[in-house]
Amino acid sequence: MNDYLSHQLSRLNKQKRKEPSYYSFIIFFCFIALSILGLITLYSANQVYFASQVKHVVLGSFLFFAIGFLVPLRFFQSLAFFTHFVLFISLCLVLLFGHTAGGAQRWLHIGSFARFQPSEFIKVSTVLFLANFFYNEKLKSEFSISEIWLVLLNAIFVFLVIFFQPDFGTAGLLLAISLAQLAFVKIKFTRNNIYAFFALLVTSPVLGWLFFLKPYQKLRILNLLNPERDPLGSGYNSLQSLVAIGSGGFLGKGFMQGTQTHLYFLPARHTDFIFSVFSEEFGFLGCLVVFILFFILFSAGLSIAKESGDIFKKLTAIGLTAFLFLEFLINIAMVLGVFPVVGMALPFFSAGGSSELTVCVSAGLLVAIDRSNQRSSKDLL
């Protein structure tokens, strides 16, 4: 590994560094803007979490710059399989020995000083793992299901190990990210594959409902389907969130002026419902600014994917963009009351070390891919 690293670094030094393209600058700009907005909102929402989040953002920014502008992309590619394996094992450990918070086991302690959520970091490693798999399958124009069994098995196992924490939101998100990546690969379906797929599609929700979903999760789904039935307060969260957002109006109530937030009506206001705080204080206009910033970020991610010369870079860019987009989409839809209340953080906004670092690493990798693209286009010339 060290040989490889020193070889890559020396190659990097010899090579005249091509300036990153303007996609990198777009991502850099969105990263800075969204991080600042996120911190401002968190300051208003909960000052206790703000202090520790500042540390996470500083560390995350450092990671973003290091990954994006210093370390070669191939280094991460070579680590993909190993990292993913380690994270998967630690997820299994979490199931067995993890720290319980809020009825679910999500944390793993390292020594006595730190704890982290492997289920956050595995989002990135899954993306890299899948992309690396196809990178190694050279010169194939089309894949049959039997040829990609490893990828499918991986997706199912990662889903299950997180599902039983239980964290249905993250498990579903990971499955969706993998599917998003696979959508960009040509896969040949036989008729039997399609039958099997539909059989799975029909039976798994039924089995899940009967055996695996926790009562509170069932309740949330039922509440979304019919808000009238609302015995236990997840509807209360949605309502308070809507009152906060709705009372923000066009311009918002102003920084630190949100009454819903400051009278503690708003639940989980530093994590899942932080966007309600933002919308209450900065209004519809603020929402539009955030939506546009995110859209620019995602578009840049897709453009980088489009420009990528090889399949690893392409699928990685797709996967990372899908990850950021899906978290954004589900979180905002949830606080706006059009999606069930699932535990889903909003990138750049929600407090939490593991999720913040994961987001920074993802953004950094996008920049690294872009930088690599510029170099390879130069190589080709």
Place this chain on the structure above:
Amino acid sequence: MKPGSNDKLAYANRFTVKASFILMLFISFLALRAWFVQIYRGDYYTKLSENNRIRKIDIPAPRGLIYDRHGKLILGNKRMYDLLYIPQYVQNEQETLTALSKLLHREPSAFAKTIKRHRGEPKFIPILLKQNLSIHERSLIETNKDKLSGIDIRGVSKRKYRPDLPVHLIGYLGEHRGDSKEDNYTYLPGDLSGKQGLERVWEKELRGQRGFRYTQVDALGREVNSEDKFSTFSLPEVKAIPGNEIHLTLDWDLQQATLKAFSEKNGAVIVMNPQNGQILAHLSAPSYDPQIFQDGLSVDRWESLLNDPFKPLFDKTTGGLFSPGSVFKPLIGLAALEEGIISSKNTHHCSGHIKLGSRKFHCHNRWGHGSVNLTKAMLSSCDVFFYQLGIDLGIDRVEKYAKDFYLGEKLDFNLNKEYAGLIPSAKWKREVQGGSVTAGDLANLAIGQGALLMTPLHIASFFSTIANMGYVWRPYVVDHLSDKNGNITLQNKPELLHEVAFVKKANFKLIKEALYEVVENIQGTGHKAHLPGIPVAGKTGSVQVVSLEKNRSRAKSTVSMKWQEHSMFASFSPLEEPEIVVVIVSEHDSEGGGGAQSAPIARSILEAYWNGKKTRSNENE
């Protein structure tokens, strides 16, 4: 060609352009939804947030009820109303307090003082201003609600105490101290929890689970009709779950009879079933009013309770240590029979005293009882006879039999502080008092005096073991627990702690007959407990508090109360297959000896028991 860079073949830029459109579509949808919530419905939500608030209202759970063995309610609840002050909703503190003081005829400064004490707490936590509002006060406040912003009335379920409650058994409630979180249950400021007796031991069962509801209130804290405001959301409500019910082995009618018979005495009474250890009546006197704890106790009141010489807070049935006095004599008798020191026929001569070394040990009858056998000695409670037995037995053998009757061990009653008592042994004497056991020590021990200490519960257990000829049952008072639907969640069963190993049934029989004579014989010291037609066996006892000479030298009426002897009586009935044991410990009540004061009390309790049994069997027929 570099590996993987074959996208022209397999991985055409599928969807990358379309994907952008899909993203755009989703984000536009979110923006549209945000517009709908913030602009189109903005006024509606603004109104909700600014003029209206959702308030979470806790619904305290009623504590579990307590019933006697026949399903009679002993301890219930009643609804009371508290006056609360919620700083978050107060618009003008001065105005509110002035209005309030006018309505309740109290100085505004009194309220201001209470509020000041809670400064620094979060503003949404209610402050308790006044407890137990009258109906008149409640209606005054409700009608003037518009002048009283931030004032609220909360209905709470409180204990309804009857005056004849066995307070030490039931216990009292006080403001919860210590951890506010406990096994998924959170105590809020001002919440009560059990401090003594059943209320303390079964706190987790009795407290239930608090419920809550959300209500819409306006800026003045007035509840508004939420029907039209929330067309799509019904506000959640979780009902409070009442605490579990406790069903006791206590017999309420018998308890009443006990209270009546023991009125104006200090001490303890235990009535139990010798066949299984069920407590039928439980009394420690004097008692106190548990209501004052529930309403918040003033320091003066607390100190006067603590300093009361009769120790009203203290449960004497398990925490009171007494020398058992002559009540202990049956054990000496049994040991002597078993060891062959005497038979039922052997006699000793009682001349009124016995000389041990240089000291004279007197019998309670100064003139002596003459020639006495075991039965005669028991019924006249002849001290000299038992002095001699004690000396003949020696300390080790007395200890062996006391241990065999489970004396000096905790009985695991699991209610209030329980003492194991003290059975002196040679080792104890050496380590604590120094020196070896003297004949004087043995003489004292034989009549239940000296270092020997027992709780009233121990005496009851001891007499139960005599009555059932050899079984030590764990005393218990909780028969079963049930939830609000009547499902039994816990069922207690009789539990055998120990079986007497060294005493033959024949000797138990002899002692039981001797104890029967104590009550049956017209000369017996316990004859005042005699019930016509129903066999009663028992033993009296009077326990010296200070040395005999001090009292003997004075006339009875001049002896200060705290120097007077304790009067004891332990009894069971009937002789064969006994079903009730009654133990009376009446402190400083020696007028005429144990028989004179305690035996009639036991008699009324026994009478009430048999009458109650007769009435119930008649009803059943």
